[in-house]
Amino acid sequence: MELTNLLKKLTQENMLGAIEFASDFLSDFMAVHTTPLGSLVAEKDGFGDKIMLEAHIDEIGFVVTNIDKNGFIKVNSYGGSDPRVLPASDITIYSERPVQGVVASTPPHLSKDNDSKITEISDLVVDVGSNFKYISLGDFATLTHSFSALKNNTVSAPALDNRAGVAVILRCAELLKDSGRKFSVVLSVGEEVNGSGASTAAFSVSPDVAIAVDVSFAKAPSIPDDKCSKLGGGPMIGISPVLDYYLSLQLVETAKNKDIPYSKEIMGSSTGTDADHISDTLGGIKTALVSIPLRNMHTGVEIVSLDDIEACAKLISEFVISGGIDND
Amino acid sequence: MINELKTLCSLNSASGRENEVRDYIIKEISPYVDYTIDALGNIIALKKGLSEAKNKVMISAHMDEVALIVTYIDESGFLKISTVGGIDNQVLSGKRVTINGNIGVIGVKPIHLLKGKEKEAYPEISDLYIDIGAKSKEDALKYVSEGDIAYFLSDVVELGDNLLKAKAIDDRIGCAVLLNLIRSELKYDTYFVFTVQEEIGTRGATTASYTVAPDYAIVVEATTAADILGVDGDSKVCSLGEGAVISFMDRATVYDRELYKLAFKLGAEKEIKLQTKTKVAGGNDAGAIHKSRGGVKTIAVSVPCRYIHSPSCVINKADIDSVYNITKALQEALCID
Numbered sequence: 001m002e003l004t005n006l007l008k009k010l011t012q013e014n015m016l017g018a019i020e021f022a023s024d025f026l027s028d029f030m031a032v033h034t035t036p037l038g039s040l041v042a043e044k045d046g047f048g049d050k051i052m053l054e055a056h057i058d059e060i061g062f063v064v065t066n067i068d069k070n071g072f073i074k075v076n077s078y079g080g081s082d083p084r085v086l087p088a089s090d091i092t093i094y095s096e097r098p099v100q101g102v103v104a105s106t107p108p109h110l111s112k113d114n115d116s117k118i119t120e121i122s123d124l125v126v127d128v129g130s131n132f133k134y135i136s137l138g139d140f141a142t143l144t145h146s147f148s149a150l151k152n153n154t155v156s157a158p159a160l161d162n163r164a165g166v167a168v169i170l171r172c173a174e175l176l177k178d179s180g181r182k183f184s185v186v187l188s189v190g191e192e193v194n195g196s197g198a199s200t201a202a203f204s205v206s207p208d209v210a211i212a213v214d215v216s217f218a219k220a221p222s223i224p225d226d227k228c229s230k231l232g233g234g235p236m237i238g239i240s241p242v243l244d245y246y247l248s249l250q251l252v253e254t255a256k257n258k259d260i261p262y263s264k265e266i267m268g269s270s271t272g273t274d275a276d277h278i279s280d281t282l283g284g285i286k287t288a289l290v291s292i293p294l295r296n297m298h299t300g301v302e303i304v305s306l307d308d309i310e311a312c313a314k315l316i317s318e319f320v321i322s323g324g325i326d327n328d
Numbered sequence: 329m330i331n332e333l334k335t336l337c338s339l340n341s342a343s344g345r346e347n348e349v350r351d352y353i354i355k356e357i358s359p360y361v362d363y364t365i366d367a368l369g370n371i372i373a374l375k376k377g378l379s380e381a382k383n384k385v386m387i388s389a390h391m392d393e394v395a396l397i398v399t400y401i402d403e404s405g406f407l408k409i410s411t412v413g414g415i416d417n418q419v420l421s422g423k424r425v426t427i428n429g430n431i432g433v434i435g436v437k438p439i440h441l442l443k444g445k446e447k448e449a450y451p452e453i454s455d456l457y458i459d460i461g462a463k464s465k466e467d468a469l470k471y472v473s474e475g476d477i478a479y480f481l482s483d484v485v486e487l488g489d490n491l492l493k494a495k496a497i498d499d500r501i502g503c504a505v506l507l508n509l510i511r512s513e514l515k516y517d518t519y520f521v522f523t524v525q526e527e528i529g530t531r532g533a534t535t536a537s538y539t540v541a542p543d544y545a546i547v548v549e550a551t552t553a554a555d556i557l558g559v560d561g562d563s564k565v566c567s568l569g570e571g572a573v574i575s576f577m578d579r580a581t582v583y584d585r586e587l588y589k590l591a592f593k594l595g596a597e598k599e600i601k602l603q604t605k606t607k608v609a610g611g612n613d614a615g616a617i618h619k620s621r622g623g624v625k626t627i628a629v630s631v632p633c634r635y636i637h638s639p640s641c642v643i644n645k646a647d648i649d650s651v652y653n654i655t656k657a658l659q660e661a662l663c664i665d
Contacts, residue, residue, distance in 0.1 A: 129488025
């Protein structure tokens with residue numbers, strides 16, 4: 001499927017819709033099932049060591065904690081939404097039917113002195129009008145999904161963390177399906193809170209090697225160069241104590257050999273991604289991490305480059321096809 | 329009126345660049361009025377009624393909305409901005425905008441990388457930038473220029489069956505009310521003015537009221553409502569669904585007490601839902617009009633509006649009719665005194 005279209009379809013769905021879409025996509029050529037926690041697992045038999053390609057399919061959002069008959073609700077966070085971007089934002093509550101709302105902003109006349117302290121998410125009020133009657137406590141909500149084309153083959157949407165990673169994985173699956181190699185795909189729930197979706201799926205897949213795909217920081221104003229990579233600069237190959245150093249170096253070699261633009265993302269301890277939860281599952285799994293450069297993380301205006309998504313998929317599939325994961 | 333309001337809110341007209349809305353209004357009013365456009369771009373129209381009026385009554389609404397202006401393009405292709413009109417910095421981060429049809433986003437430093445005080449405050453406008461995905465200044469200049477206006481990109485959305493959300497309800501609601509009055513049959517000749525530059529200091533109203541020199545003025549507006557969960561009593565200012573707002577005073581005007589009482593008398597007679605503003609806050613074109621020339625007795629009629637001056641203004645659709653009806657009732661009463 002054409003990449004813009006694939007990404008657009010993935011970002012316009014909520015998590016359950018995205019899982020359904022991915023399941024339909026993969027079941028054409030893989031055996032698909034869901035884990036008890038809700039992660040999607042797809043497996044294909046073949047030769048060689050078993051590689052697990054993983055991306056989290058959950059997105060940050062909110063859960064409804066209070067419903068007021070005047071047409072307002074209150075929420076708590078699922079994952080780490082940036083509270084600074086929420087006032088006056090569009091929000092969608094996934095109730096028995098989708099309900100549109102607006103996150104209230106404090107009217108200036110009510111702010112005390114020069115108090116521009118941010119409103120915490122649990123103090124925010126969401127304005128939904130008469131549709132409050134469709135909403136139940138515990139319903140999930142996210143910033144309203146949209147998809148905008150920016151310049152130079154970049155796009156902006158909420159939930160690019162990590163639908164961009166899911167797009168890479170689905171792309172890899174397409175590229176690998178005729179290779180004859182044994183591989184599994186895992187699209188995990190729960191990354192934004194505790195990684196339980198990834199560790200339990202890795203347990204049941206029990207791969208020889210795992211590659212996790214997530215997003216990381218792309219260069220933008222006020223981000224120091226040592227904390228980010230260029231948007232459009234290709235995959236960020238993770239190097240960290242919890243990742244298999246040999247795998248990381250091999251990914252770098254593959255990028256060089258295949259002329260794929262790349263950068264290295266160096267971390268001193270854990271990675272803050274599902275890679276952390278996969279690598280210490282069972283008796284241990286050798287894990288690598290490939291990240292897509294992304295701007296404005298955890299807001300409704302995340303930005304990625306479609307070129308980077310293609311490059312990530314190319315890097316991973318070339319690496320797998322070349323036998324880079326097989327024990328020598 | 330709701331469909332026209334939705335259309336008007338989708339047009340882009342910032343202070344000093346009111347062309348889109350002005351062109352739309354001219355096209356709509358031409359069959360019904362004689363009009364001129366003054367040097368600043370105000371539309372000054374005379375609608376003939378069934379008879380001449382004893383008093384010259386002017387009804388006005390402003391065409392401009394709050395927006396952003398591109399002040400500078402840096403070497404990496406990011407755009408620095410200033411506000412055109414009053415926009416609180418808390419509603420700007422992480423929003424989408426359009427500049428000449430190009431989509432951009434107001435970017436932020438990722439929350440994961442924030443240190444200390446950065447975590448506790450909304451970014452200042454001077455620290456904000458628009459990202460259109462450009463690779464460099466040269467690349468950005470293919471699409472945008474310094475001095476271009478960036479408008480909120482905000483869909484018109486119905487919230488439930490009672491509320492409406494859109495950008496620029498301030499003051500496209502006023503424009504919609506005026507357009508419908510112009511299309512209707514009026515008993516008396518009346519002046520209708522669509523002003524410019526309200527959001528940056530009621531400047532269009534200053535020149536238009538000098539030109540028209542009315543005896544009475546009715547300003548049709550949107551005004552701030554804070555009737556949300558957790559806000560009580562007079563802090564709500566006014567409430568959605570409680571009718572048209574008739575102010576007694578705001579930061580720019582002490583409204584004529586007799587006109588204020590007249591509005592409530594008419595409202596009771598004609599069963600039009602009315603409320604007042606329980607805080608001295610905000611200001612509008614009445615601020616310029618009432619002190620024009622030798623002075624003008626002025627009243628403001630407003631729709632209560634939550635999150636005003638943000639991409640997501642919210643009103644109760646039922647209040648629109650109250651605003652229309654009381655404006656018409658006041659116009660008829662004041663034309664003959």
